[in-house]
Amino acid sequence: MTKRIATWNINSVRLRMPLIERFVQTHQPDILCLQEIKCRQAEFPSAPLTAMGYKHIAINAQKGYHGVAIASRVPFEKSFTREFCQKGDARHIAATFDPGVLGAEPVTVHNFYIPAGGDIPDPQLNPKFEHKLSFLDELEAWTKSDGLANGKSVLVGDLNIAPLETDVWNHKALLKIVSHTPIEVDRLQRVFGAGPWVDAIRHLVPEPERLFTWWSYRSPNWEAANKGRRLDHIWLSKTLAPQLKTMEILKEARGWDRPSDHVPVTVDLED
């Protein structure tokens, strides 16, 4: 059976439960990775998710900010989190699935919410940008030391970086805008250069086709202006690439009532 993995920066999970229900009804993801849940552990809407079939839930929460969760219809063997930059932020959670769920071998799904990085693209002047770069450095070191890509791994989430020229609406205009600056794109490339990783979305839809997963709230006519960026990602260990069948970026979700500024991204993996 093919399994569908979805990633979605939900921007307050409590507020968006009607949107999650709508997405689940139409797309039936098996494994749903959420970022920016913005609630404490006890406030996470586990009951309605369980009622929708997501009986296996792992949460890394903090009050008010950030927070990530994995809700799955298929059981996972274990889940774990890692703290980055010793800041106490809830920006990572992972779940390891037994052989038979996502192929013949165990597969770990990592769900990330990488720091946005503030406005000024200079780590000397902007501690948030420094945090973002440090987070990426730590992630690179971890993927190397633990051989994340050598095993069977899926890495999803809001990485807050649009690495390619066609991942933004205007490459030149955004070169000094945090999310598309050469310095952070270089760091991200180092993360994924540290192992044999495949950008699942670009593997299926290569450049120069433009792909966006986020449109700012600050643009009243987001659809007409279409000044988007591809901030949300799904990467696979290269050994999983043969199982990759399809992907979808659900752009229409940006137009739903009281939307997140990010839309769901899904891939289908054959086992």
Added chain:
DNA sequence: ATGGTTGGGGTCCAA
């Protein structure tokens, strides 16, 4: 170059 909007928590910060 600037300002635009949204969410959470609480009278401002993060995105």
